[in-house]
Amino acid sequence: MKKKTIQILIIDDDDIDRENYHRLLHQTQLKSIKISQEACGKDGLKAILKNSFDIILLDQNLPDMTGLSILKEMSAHFHTDMPPVIIITGQGNTEVDLEAMKLGAVDYLIKGEINASILGRSIRYSLKNKEREVELQKKEKFLRFTLDSINECVIATDKKGDIIRMNKSAEKFTGFNIAEVFKQPIESVFHILDFKSKNIIPCNFDSMLNTIDRGTSFEKVILQSKDNFEYYINYRVSVIKDNSENTKGLVLVFNDITEQHEIELHFQQVQKLDVLGELASGIVHDFNNVLSVILGTSGLLRRRLKDDEKSLELANSIADASRTANGLTKRLLSFVRNEEQSFTIVEIFHSITNALNIIKKSLNDNITIEATHSGDSINILGESSLIENAIINLGFNARDAMSDGGQILIKTSLIEQEPTFLKNNETKLINHSQNSPNYKIDNKRYVEITVSDTGIGIKEENIEKIFDPFFTTKELEQGTGLGLSSVFRIVNEHMGDISVTSQVGEGTTFTIKLPILVSPNI
Ligand SMILES: Nc1ncnc2c1ncn2[C@@H]1O[C@H](COP(=O)(O)OP(=O)(O)OP(=O)(O)O)[C@@H](O)[C@H]1O
Ligand SMILES: [Mg+2]
The missing domain is CATH 3.30.565.10 (Histidine kinase-like ATPase, C-terminal domain)
Known part of the structure; x- marks a missing residue:
């Protein structure tokens, strides 16, 4: 496989120093290199942001900027994907050294002490580290994509119960994104209510551990999102353990079951009506027969009693009440009607x-x-x-x-x-x-x-x-x-x-x- 050319950028205002690094770089054992150079901070930064260099040799003392301020701008731009920077200073200075490391520099060299072998080694190590970092980032990305690709919501905490990871589904249902709740306790995003009573269920690291102890497979609860939406969910908690069985954190997995819940409710209601329908249809049928006897008899009575005003009034009340009862049974009948509809x-x-x-x-x-x-x-x-x-x-x-x-x-x-x-x-x-x-x-x-x-x-x-x-x-x-x-x-x-x-x-x-x-x- 053809070796990739190593793109190196030197940023130094001193012509002699730049030439010196040039010469030393060619003396190193690095095979294929291409060297670019800039003499001031501004141009250097421009070149860094425009191209992709494998190594940057950066002088701390430039006329327009310090090496550290360039590092700061780079870290704001590249975040975790910084190209390796080796800071070079005239004299050793621990403060600059530490600050450079904090800002993401991979090495710190002192001008008078640099020779081809020191420079070559520093570059080799930096490249190797970058390679590992890229590899690690790839794995991390793959893990993230994997978690984001599953429909279940996943939230992982460290061993204190502080959130360290959330997948996209969990972000969607809780309404929080990982950046705003990173290292926050689990209870700051997982607000749950009892399924039936809708009372708040206190939830923290210890109570989560308890659900594991109870050995229950899934707990049904209502999740309240950041925007006060309510989702019916079931969730399960597992302990994250290392190879030696040490607890490293918790992983919480939950599913949105709102739709199933609504379907269940719907069927419960349908069932309730069906049971009642069956019960009522039996009674209504017999009751109607009784009513028609009462109505018929009261009609006969009214005819016979037409000369007895007081008794006629009583017979009329019987007839009126029966008619009302008949109206009610009609309503019940229309309610319990079970015949096939011809729509x-x-x-x-x-x-x-x-x-x-x-x-x-x-x-x-x-x-x-x-x-x-x-x-x-x-x-x-x-x-x-x-x-x-x-x-x-x-x-x-x-x-x-x-x-x-x-x-x-x-x-x-x-x-x-x-x-x-x-x-x-x-x-x-x-x-x-x-x-x-x-x-x-x-x-x-x-x-x-x-x-x-x-x-x-x-x-x-x-x-x-x-x-x-x-x-x-x-x-x-x-x-x-x-x-x-x-x-x-x-x-x-x-x-x-x-x-x-x-x-x-x-x-x-x-x-x-x-x-x-x-x-x-x-
Ligand atoms: N628009 C409404 N505003 C306020 N309350 C309502 C409304 N619709 C229904 N309700 C409530 O729901 C109850 C049940 O309604 P439903 O129509 O089943 O029975 P009802 O109206 O009481 O009696 P019926 O309809 O059999 O004569 C009502 O008694 C009332 O309390
Ligand atoms: Mg009504």
């Missing part, structure tokens, strides 16, 4: 307008309602009466939350984003595509319907319960608590997603996302 194309804004007209009729003057639409017609696969029902339920809830008046806004927009919520409904999607091969769900866009109000809002502790069947904060007779669970069910049947944001005293927004049809030409 067709539904133009979403058309359904919303129908719903809006019904909601409007139930509003007092102190509540205004408006529906906006992002433009062209948007088709979905579904059943219009169910979609209307869902919007009406949300509208009625909004109305009930604004006894002192306010505004309801129903906004429909096309979102140019992958409908990731379809993951929650993969089986349904497969069924639909099998049952109706002509329909094609768009996998690049979806429709978003928001129903917002300026009402009383929902207390944080209730947010998790509102989709549960029979959860209501309304007075007896004013709410059954079945509205939102029906909406949830309807949205789920339409392969969509529903979420809510609310601020007590300010208002509530329900957001429904539904997949749309790409080719409605059936």
